[in-house]
Amino acid sequence: MGGYELVRSDDAPALAVDLEADSAPRDYSKCRGSKQGAAAGPLPSPAPARQRLVSLDVFRGITVLLMIIVDDAGAFLPAMNHSPWDGVTVADFVMPFFLFIVGVALALAYKRVPDKLDATKKAVLRALKLFCLGLVLQGGFFHGVRSLTFGVDLQQIRLLGILQRIAIAYLLTALCEIWLKGDEDVDYGFDLLKRYRCQLLVGSVVAVAYMALLYGTFVPDWEYQISGPGSTEQTLFVKCGVRGDTSPGCNAVGMIDRKILGIQHLYGRPVYARSKQCSIDSPQNGPLPHDAPSWCQAPFDPEGLLSSVMAIVTCLIGLQYGHVIVHFQKHKERIMNWLIPSFSMLVLAFALDFLGMHMNKPLYTVSYTLATAGAAGLLFAGIYALVDLYGYRRPTIAMEWMGTHALMIYVLIACNILPIFIHGFYWKEPKNNILKFIGIGA
Secondary structure, three states, rough: OOOHHHHHOOHHHHHOOOOOOOOOOOOOHHHOOOOHHOOOOOOOOOOOOOOEOOOHHHHHHHHHHHHHHHHOOOOOOOHHHOOOEEEOOHHHHHHHHHHHHHHHHHHOOOOOOOOOOOOOOOHHHHHHHHHHHHHHHHHHOOOOOOOOOOOOOOOOOOOOOOHHHHHHHHHHHHHHHHOOOOOOOOOOHHHHHHHHHHHHHHHHHHHHHHHHHHOOOEOEEEEEEEOOHHHHHEEEEEEOOOOOOOOOOOHHHHHHHHHHHOHHHOOOOOOOOOOOOOOOOOOOOOOOOOOOOOOOOOOOOOOOHHHHHHHHHHHHHHHHHHHHHOOOOOOHHHHHHHHHHHHHHHHHHHHHHHOOOOOOOOOOOOOHHHHHHHHHHHHHHHHHHHHHHHHOOOOHHHHHHHOOOOHHHHHHHHHHHHHHHHHHEEEOOEEHHHHHOOOOOO
16 A cells, blocks of 8 residues: 555665674765765675565554554453553553654665655655545544544544654654764764764754643633533633643643644543543543533543654654664664663653653653653564564564554554445445444444
8 A cells, every 4th residue: 555655664665674683784984975885895796685674564563453452442441541641551552652663664764865855855745645644534524433424624623633643753753864864983872872963952852842841831721612401502611820730631732732723623532531530430431520620521632732742752762773773783783772772761761750750641741752662662672583583473474464554454444444434335224234234233
């Protein structure tokens, strides 16, 4: 599927990476000139066919599978559903894992950039296509699995979503990789910090700006309207008047989305509706308690503007892991240069959480960013060792297939396009659809 390139990389052939464990480190100062590097010294014998880096697809496939399980099992398994607010569950790792592997793939796709302007143009177009696809799939155009109607009022369309967040992170990370590279040789792990110091600076500035806005922005009182009995409008007032608050009703992330995007363009089923404050059946959805806060029914977008800023950092972290593949040829060097930062990020994440900067997916906090990126690094290193180092491909062949068709699976299954399509074929009445005839249900 051509559209899959939007999520995978900018240049699919670039994912064929030399995996020879005993090959000597390359002198990249000579290789940058390509022709000059080829002219230096006698020509080697024809190189063996390069082996595809299968761990990329397997990692992506596992993430897709996890996403499907979360969608289906989250309703009755709390551990497989998103955390109502602070804390993380298995479901909260899906989005960061996608962003992480996009960054890894970009490092390989832009290993050589002969024409920076052309590469920039392609990156912008791909990001725009992915963003528009997200608008159609998650903007409210489709009305549900069993609803055979479609269409959305542009005054109410949801502007941001999962694919839109990936598009934003993809574009900014791609631009960093195209334009912000050093020329230093890389022989050791520390050399990566020098060569890509500008990218690391961008990530640091983004994280600092996010924290300044999250903890420094004053959130005033606000109100919103909901439909009451008899289609009447009911206005609810939320009292805030605070600065640096990270609760569901008075945080800067929600305020910025309401001010810039408009509350009518936000996600209408917020995750905090399953919290103990808002549901008597918490952590599942349920009736409101009699003393529920006024913000319980307010829209809140988990893929909002400010939280997507930290999503860029996750993608940039994945980019640095991809640089390890580009500059180190031995398996041991690669794995060690993945494990050390992964464990370091996990330790720092738990330290920040202990100090009060809690892991929180809806806000995409710094501790959440570090914890999920560290977990992604460990998982990727493990998959790499299993699949690319020891060659255990047969047990992961299904994950590999899912990884190479990630966008297609996401569109058809996670966005319910396939179930909607199946429900569209029925006999006389919509309830007599194909699913009923094969015994799955009406």
